[in-house]
Amino acid sequence: MNTHSNHLQQFSQGPLEKRLCRFIIAFLAIAAFCISTSLAATEPEITPGQQANSIIEKQLSVIAEEVLQDFPQDIQLAKFAAEFYNQCERPDAAVAALEQALKYNPESYELCNRIAKTSFANGSYDKAITYWRKALAISPEKLDLNNNIAETYMALGKYAEAVTQLEKIIKKEKGEVFPALDYSKSYFLLGQGYLQLRQYEKAKEYLEKALVITPEHRMGHYQLSKTYMRLKNPEKAKEHMELYTKQKAETAERKEAWAKKRKTAVINNTADADRKVFSRTLTRLSARGSRLYLVSGKSQSSQELFNKAETTFQKAIAIDAGQSVLYRQFALLYVMTNRKLDRAQGLAKKAVELEPSAQNYLMLGRIYYQNSDRANALITIEKAIALEPGNPLYRRTYNKIKKGADK
Amino acid sequence: MKVSTVLFNRVIARYCVVAGLLFINTFSLAAANAPISFTDVTKETGITFTHKNGASGGFYIIESISAGLALFDYDNDGDIDIYFLNGAALKGAKYDTPPKNELYRNDGNFKFTNVTEKSGLGDAGFGVGVAVADYDNDGDLDVYVENCGPNVLFSNNGDGTFTNVTKKAGVGDGDTIGAGACFLDIDKDGDLDLYASRYIVFSYDKNVVMIKRGYPAFTDPTVYVIEPDALYRNNSDGTFTDISDASGISKVRGTSMGVTCVDYDNDGDTDIFVANDNMANFLFQNDGTGKFEEVGLMAGVAYDFNGKAQGSMGVDIADYDNDGLLDFYVTSYELQPATLYKNLGDGLFEDVTFPSGASEGTFTSMTWGTGFADFDNDGDRDIFVVTGNLQPNIEKYSNRKFHTRNELLMNTGDGKFVNITDKAGDGMAVELSSRGAGFDDLDNDGDIDVVILNTMREPTILRNDSINDNSWIQIRLKGVKSNRNGIGSRVKVTAGELVQIEEVRSGRGYQGHHGLRLYFGLAKHKKIDKIEVRWLGGGVDVLKDVKTNQLITITEGQNSEK
Numbered sequence: 001m002n003t004h005s006n007h008l009q010q011f012s013q014g015p016l017e018k019r020l021c022r023f024i025i026a027f028l029a030i031a032a033f034c035i036s037t038s039l040a041a042t043e044p045e046i047t048p049g050q051q052a053n054s055i056i057e058k059q060l061s062v063i064a065e066e067v068l069q070d071f072p073q074d075i076q077l078a079k080f081a082a083e084f085y086n087q088c089e090r091p092d093a094a095v096a097a098l099e100q101a102l103k104y105n106p107e108s109y110e111l112c113n114r115i116a117k118t119s120f121a122n123g124s125y126d127k128a129i130t131y132w133r134k135a136l137a138i139s140p141e142k143l144d145l146n147n148n149i150a151e152t153y154m155a156l157g158k159y160a161e162a163v164t165q166l167e168k169i170i171k172k173e174k175g176e177v178f179p180a181l182d183y184s185k186s187y188f189l190l191g192q193g194y195l196q197l198r199q200y201e202k203a204k205e206y207l208e209k210a211l212v213i214t215p216e217h218r219m220g221h222y223q224l225s226k227t228y229m230r231l232k233n234p235e236k237a238k239e240h241m242e243l244y245t246k247q248k249a250e251t252a253e254r255k256e257a258w259a260k261k262r263k264t265a266v267i268n269n270t271a272d273a274d275r276k277v278f279s280r281t282l283t284r285l286s287a288r289g290s291r292l293y294l295v296s297g298k299s300q301s302s303q304e305l306f307n308k309a310e311t312t313f314q315k316a317i318a319i320d321a322g323q324s325v326l327y328r329q330f331a332l333l334y335v336m337t338n339r340k341l342d343r344a345q346g347l348a349k350k351a352v353e354l355e356p357s358a359q360n361y362l363m364l365g366r367i368y369y370q371n372s373d374r375a376n377a378l379i380t381i382e383k384a385i386a387l388e389p390g391n392p393l394y395r396r397t398y399n400k401i402k403k404g405a406d407k
Numbered sequence: 408m409k410v411s412t413v414l415f416n417r418v419i420a421r422y423c424v425v426a427g428l429l430f431i432n433t434f435s436l437a438a439a440n441a442p443i444s445f446t447d448v449t450k451e452t453g454i455t456f457t458h459k460n461g462a463s464g465g466f467y468i469i470e471s472i473s474a475g476l477a478l479f480d481y482d483n484d485g486d487i488d489i490y491f492l493n494g495a496a497l498k499g500a501k502y503d504t505p506p507k508n509e510l511y512r513n514d515g516n517f518k519f520t521n522v523t524e525k526s527g528l529g530d531a532g533f534g535v536g537v538a539v540a541d542y543d544n545d546g547d548l549d550v551y552v553e554n555c556g557p558n559v560l561f562s563n564n565g566d567g568t569f570t571n572v573t574k575k576a577g578v579g580d581g582d583t584i585g586a587g588a589c590f591l592d593i594d595k596d597g598d599l600d601l602y603a604s605r606y607i608v609f610s611y612d613k614n615v616v617m618i619k620r621g622y623p624a625f626t627d628p629t630v631y632v633i634e635p636d637a638l639y640r641n642n643s644d645g646t647f648t649d650i651s652d653a654s655g656i657s658k659v660r661g662t663s664m665g666v667t668c669v670d671y672d673n674d675g676d677t678d679i680f681v682a683n684d685n686m687a688n689f690l691f692q693n694d695g696t697g698k699f700e701e702v703g704l705m706a707g708v709a710y711d712f713n714g715k716a717q718g719s720m721g722v723d724i725a726d727y728d729n730d731g732l733l734d735f736y737v738t739s740y741e742l743q744p745a746t747l748y749k750n751l752g753d754g755l756f757e758d759v760t761f762p763s764g765a766s767e768g769t770f771t772s773m774t775w776g777t778g779f780a781d782f783d784n785d786g787d788r789d790i791f792v793v794t795g796n797l798q799p800n801i802e803k804y805s806n807r808k809f810h811t812r813n814e815l816l817m818n819t820g821d822g823k824f825v826n827i828t829d830k831a832g833d834g835m836a837v838e839l840s841s842r843g844a845g846f847d848d849l850d851n852d853g854d855i856d857v858v859i860l861n862t863m864r865e866p867t868i869l870r871n872d873s874i875n876d877n878s879w880i881q882i883r884l885k886g887v888k889s890n891r892n893g894i895g896s897r898v899k900v901t902a903g904e905l906v907q908i909e910e911v912r913s914g915r916g917y918q919g920h921h922g923l924r925l926y927f928g929l930a931k932h933k934k935i936d937k938i939e940v941r942w943l944g945g946g947v948d949v950l951k952d953v954k955t956n957q958l959i960t961i962t963e964g965q966n967s968e969k
Contacts, residue, residue, distance in 0.1 A: 054621035088620065089805035123742065123770035154712075157761025196712065196757070222714040226707055229755055241704060274620055 049275065056278045060084050060285065063319050067289035068097055070315070073104035074292060075111060080285040082114060087277055091122040109139040116148065125156045143169060143181035150189045154196070163193040184213035188220050195227050203227045218247040290320030294329060301333050309333050324355035328363050335363075341371050358387040362394060369401050377401050441827035443782045443789065443817060445834030445857060445869040452511075452519050452868050456491045459506040460863050461533060462799070463499030466616045466623045468631070469555045469584060469609055470497065471797045472535055472664070475776070475843035475918030476860045479539040479548050481526065482567045486513040487847045487924075489858055491866060492534030492552065498611050507531040508552065517850055517870060527569045532556050535606075536666075536918030540590035541891040542599045543645060548892075551578070551601060553585025553918065558603060562645075578639050578647050584609045587666035589914030591677045592895050593654070593697035595943050598641040599890045599913070600697070602656075602679055604663035607631035620804040625797055628662040628684045635660040636681065640697065655699045661686050665721035667915040669733050670897065671706075672754045677895040677943065680708070682719035682737050692754070708735055708748045712758035717743045718773075721844075721917030725779030725788045726750075726908050727765075728822045733910065736765065736790055738774035738917065741807070745769040745777065745792055759822075765790060767826040768814040771807070773797055776844030776917035780855045784877035784928030786905045787818040793859050793917075795840025810838040813859065834869035841867070845921035853879045853956055855926055860919075878902075878929040878955035880938075884911055887963040888944045895943035898925055902932035902955075929955055940966075 064081040071077050078101030085094035095118050102111045112135035120128035129152050136145045146169040153162035166186050191207030194200070207224040210217055221244040228237035293316030300309035313330035320326065328351040334344035348364035361384035368377035381398045388394060460470040474492035481488045493506040507529040511519035523529040528550060536553035543549065547563035557579040561569035573579045584606045590599040607628050617626035635657035639647035651657040661683035668679045672692065679691040679699065687709035691699035703709035710716055718740025724733050732750035739745055744766030748756040760766045772794035779788040792814045801809050815831045816824040828835045839861035849856040850870070857869040880900060884893025893911045900907050909925045929935065935953040940961055942948070948966040953959065 051621060057620055089807065092806060121742075123744075155761060157759075157763070159762070192712075196762075219714045222710070225705075229705060229707075230751075237705065245704075274618070 049272065053274045053278060056275065056282055057088065060278060060282050061088075063282075063285055063289060064097075066315065067285065067292070067319070068100065070296075071289070071292045072100045074288070075101050075105055075108055076288050077101070077285070077292065078111065079114065080281060080288060082118065084278075084281045084285065086118060087274075087281065091118050094118050095124075095127075107138055109135050109142070112138065113142075113145070120148070120152055120155070123155075125152050128152045129156075143172075144185075147182060147185045147189060150186070150193070154189065154193060157196075159193045159196040163190060163197065166190045166193070184210050184217060184220075187213070188217060188223070191220070191227070192223050195223060195230070198230070200227050200230045204231065216247060218244055218251070221247070286320040290316045290323055290326060293319070294326060297333070298329060301329075301336060304337075306333070306337050306339070322354060324351040324357070324360055327351035327354070328360055331363055331367060335367060335370060338370070341367060345371060356383070356387075358384040358391065358394065361387065362397065365397070365401075374401055374404065441817065441830035442785070442873060442875060443815060443827060444832035444872045444874070445815075446832055446872045447834040447837055447867060448517050448870045449865060449868045452517050453521075454489070454511055454519050454866060454868065455521065456493075456509045456511070457865050458491070458860060458862055459494045459496075459502065461494040461497035461500050461506075462863075463497055465497065465499055465611070465614065466625060467497050467609070467611065467614050468607070468625050468628065469533065469535075470494070471625045471862075472586070472606065472918075473555075473842065473862065474534050474860060475536045475587070475916070475920070476845050476858060476866075477537045477539050477550065477919060478845035478847040478849075478858060478921040479550075479923060481510065481528075481548060481550075481563065482512065483547060483565075484513075486515060486851060487849055488513045489519065489845070489866075490528060490537065490539075490550065491860055492537055492843070495531055495533040497533070505531055508534050513849060515850070517868070522567070526567060527571070528561055530554070530559050530561075532559065535585050536587045536604070536914075537920050538588040538590050538601075538914035539920045539923070540599050540894055540913035542590055542601070542641060544598060544886075544891045546891060548923075551588050551590070551603075553580075553588050553603060555584045555609065556582055558583075558585055558588075572645065575645060576647050577649070578603065580605075580637055583634070583637075586663045587681075587914055587918040589666050589668045589679065589912070590894060591668040591679070591913070592890050592943055593638070593640070593677065593693060593699075595676065595695075595889075595895075595945070596643075597886070597888055597890055597944060598643045599892075599894060600641045601639040601647060602636065602666060602668065602914070603639065604636040604666050604681060605634055606662055606664065606684070608634055619798075622800050622804045624800070629686060631662075633660045633662055633686075636663050636666075638699075650697070654697055655701075656691065659689060659701045661689055663689075664719060665738075665915070665917050667722050667724055667912055668895070669724050669910050669912060670895070671724075671733055671735075671750060673732070673752075675941075675943075675945070680722055680724070680735060682722045683716070684720065685716055685718045685740070687716050688719050688737065702754070706754055707756040707758070708737075711743075711746050712760070717746060720773070720775045721777045721919075723777050723779050723790075723915055724910075724912075727779060727788050727790075727818060729787060729905070729907055731906070731908060733908070736777055736779060738769070738777045738792060741771060741773045741796065743770070745774045763822060764824040764826070765816060767816060767824065768792075768828060769794070772811045772814070774814075775842045776859065776919060778844060778846040778857075778916055778921070780846045781818075781879075781926060781928035782815075782855055782871060783817070783873050783875055784854060784879045784930070785818075785820070785875070786877075786902075786907065786928050786930040786932075787820050789818045790816040790824060791844065791846065791857060792816070793841035793844045795842065795862065799840075799863070808838070809840050811840070812836065812838045813841060832872060834867075837867050839864050839867065843917050843919040845916070845919055847921050847924070848881065848926070851958070853881070876931075878932055880927050880929060880935060880953065880955055881958040882925045882927070882938065883923070883958065883960045884925075884940065884942075885960055885962040886942065886944075888946065889942045889963055892923055893940070893942065893961075893963070894923075897941040898961075899937075899939040899941070900927045900929075900935060901937040901939075902929050902935045905930060905932060924958065 078097045081097040082094035098115045112131045116128045116131035132149045150162040150165040187206045187210035191203045194203035210220045221240040225237045225240035297312035316326045327347040331344040331347035334340045345367045351360040365377045365380035385394045462470045473494040477490040489511045509523045510526045510528045512522045532554035547565045550561040552559045560573045560576045562572040586604040586606045589602045593600045615626045617624045637651045638654045638656040640650045665682040676693040676695045681689040690703040692702045721738040735748040737746045746760045747765035749759040774792045776793040794811045796809045815828045817827045843860040845858045854871040856871045859867040886893045938950040940948040
């Protein structure tokens with residue numbers, strides 16, 4: 001784990017309370033911006049809501065970089081980071097994050113599939129094929145990957161390869177109710193491939209098969225119309241083109257109706273949507289990152305790597321300031337090593353403030369006790385007992401402290 | 408082992424190493440240089456034009472589409488001059504000196520003089536598109552400028568000056584948002600009619616700004632109201648009549664950008680192709696009398712091979728595989744390839760973008776101006792594509808760039824293209840946000856040079872410095888019964904096995920104009936067996952055993968086929 005965290009050091013420098021204050025202020029600012037987005041803006045100046053997005057994005061960027069550096073092996077983290085990078089139109093960074101995780105998890109179907117998807121969307125077709133092939137080798141039961149590979153071959157203009165890929169797989173069709181392969185798509189792609197290969201009869205055969213399974217396959221009608229044109233059958237071509245046009249018009253109408261509904265706030269809707277997406281990613285990335293830091297911090301604590309554990313807990317809190325367990329475990333580190341007990345007390349108080357649970361009260365009580373404040377220790381542990389009266393540990397601890405106090 | 412043998416082996420080994428290094432060196436040099444090479448000579452040309460897009464921070468969509476350029480010989484002195492369109496201050500923007508279009512006279516040897524004031528071509532409207540032709544058949548080239556706002560027709564007075572005749576001609580086209588334009592003879596009556604395209608209906612209060620992660624961005628044109636393009640019939644008396652409805656043009660409406668006109672179905676009349684932004688492209692098939700039917704969908708040029716509408720920008724047309732049929736190359740939005748539609752005959756096209764390699768390097772960039780041109784005179788047409796992002800602030804919210812390099816795709820002669828941008832000289836290293844582009848022989852040395860209009864920046868002038876001993880021919884048509892420039896006429900050049908066709912056009916690429924002189928690279932052929940001109944009016948002229956490496960003018964009827 002990298003302990004020289006440039007970005008988060010800015011957050012981590014100074015007393016913890018100060019850092020927390022900074023976070024609280026930042027979040028309050030974001031909340032204020034979000035509220036004020038209800039004031040519709042007609043000019044393209046950046047609205048408060050959009051500024052809020054920008055703040056979240058920058059924050060996410062810092063977190064993603066940091067956690068990826070510290071936990072390059074974690075699949076979940078790589079996925080969340082990649083989602084974020086894709087949202088920011090940084091597909092190269094998304095692929096890099098996923099590839100890094102793949103180095104540690106070479107048998108991950110999901111990572112391969114995600115790398116392939118991102119590569120395909122951004123025109124890196126050779127890479128997409130390579131990773132979809134890897135994914136298929138790992139999970140041969142994922143038959144739909146054949147469609148993806150064929151589609152990618154098509155995008156490369158390798159129609160013969162696309163057709164070969166699919167011909168092999170459609171032979172396995174057994175008319176299952178829930179087939180593992182989207183045969184409609186396979187037939188459509190085959191039809192499209194044969195059309196490009198100028199084998200028009202075969203193109204017709206497969207496109208018609210696709211339309212039997214999915215009669216509303218708009219593009220199926222479009223490609224079949226083109227096929228009939230090549231087969232010098234303009235009537236049939238016209239028939240399918242009309243179906244295509246009709247379905248397209250219906251889709252356009254639905255789209256228009258949707259657009260009309262939202263016409264009043266095009267700008268803010270976009271900002272809202274962006275914010276929702278970013279907030280979700282922030283939550284996921286923070287939760288996963290803090291969990292990893294927590295596990296790592298605990299492990300370092302047990303190995304008595306005090307400095308490392310301290311940095312790790314600081315990072316955990318920096319990215320996910322709302323989880324009481326992080327404060328409690330951080331406080332525990334100080335308690336176990338009998339260091340910085342004043343800070344430990346502050347951390348335990350914060351844990352209780354976030355979550356007044358028996359565990360958190362117990363930790364705070366213990367720290368009061370270590371700081372020779374038995375009165376507060378007893379009051380606090382009483383609260384823990386009240387919350388979990390059946391827990392013998394709490395009662396034992398209380399009694400021990402009380403006995404010591406009476407002496 | 409004997410000492411002498413060891414020494415001998417050492418000597419051999421040393422020679423092998425030296426030979427190997429020489430081989431590697433030679434190979435590297437070969438790899439570093441492509442058959443086509445461009446040198447950026449912008450700074451030496453004396454051109455001081457800087458494009459303004461009128462931006463004031465309002466992100467008005469029209470900022471993003473300006474502008475095309477025209478290459479033509481305005482003063483009939485035998486060399487190609489340059490006309491740059493310019494934007495104008497939009498709401499909230501102010502310029503000390505209001506921007507206007509600028510005309511540069513070619514003084515030879517890549518030196519140009521600004522003759523805007525003298526010529527009268529310094530239109531101060533918000534310029535977007537331009538087409539050039541001798542619409543009044545008086546022997547000089549006139550200019551039609553498409554603006555965001557009323558368009559302008561400039562009639563050439565024949566003395567290096569122009570007169571605004573828009574009002575008299577009746578082709579102002581109202582307060583519309585223009586795009587590409589073309590002069591064409593829709594009914595083969597010998598005068599040139601005018602196709603004026605329209606992008607969207609725009610007003611400041613209805614401008615829509617998209618927000619991308621906190622930053623304003625230009626939005627999709629299809630959220631605006633769209634109106635049909637206009638077609639004007641030339642009344643042969645200096646006036647035009649709007650026949651948009653009667654001709655069938657107004658039956659469809661699209662977000663028009665680049666426009667060009669050719670006889671794609673070889674039936675002897677001129678058809679119209681319109682590149683639409685994020686909508687199906689239009690192909691208007693002419694019935695020979697000036698009535699049109701939109702057949703893009705059935706012909707296979709409305710959508711790409713996946714059936715998806717592209718953000719089409721510019722278009723050029725040529726017979727890239729020398730099969731006697733004219734093919735279309737259409738530029739597009741980012742994350743879409745520029746698309747090559749191969750003409751299959753029978754009015755049908757096939758998207759051969761990927762198998763041909765014609766999109767290599769174009770997927771991630773936004774592509775605009777384009778041209779088919781045989782830059783190395785080897786007998787097949789290469790493709791030049793200019794690029795540049797739409798969003799000037801893209802780098803704030805994406806890892807894509809506003810300024811990007813242009814792309815050069817060399818035709819390998821077997822129906823395929825290879826991207827040689829990296830090896831084609833320093834001219835290809837320029838990174839700006841380009842829009843219009845023109846291709847013509849600026850120094851009359853037999854190869855085709857490039858002029859690029861870059862939004863909000865200086866233009867780029869690329870001199871073709873390709874080294875080869877290939878032959879060429881340049882052909883200028885002079886219509887007598889047909890229109891004066893021979894627009895719409897088809898030229899077929901045969902040199903041995905090499906047979907090429909080309910058609911004279913006014914208006915092409917991204918809302919621009921170039922190429923009234925036709926260019927044919929002839930590879931190693933030292934003689935042309937036959938040049939056949941099929942005039943739009945129906946006559947045919949044939950020239951035999953023509954010398955290469957010259958510019959010739961073919962006058963209608965002077966070499967009539969008996």
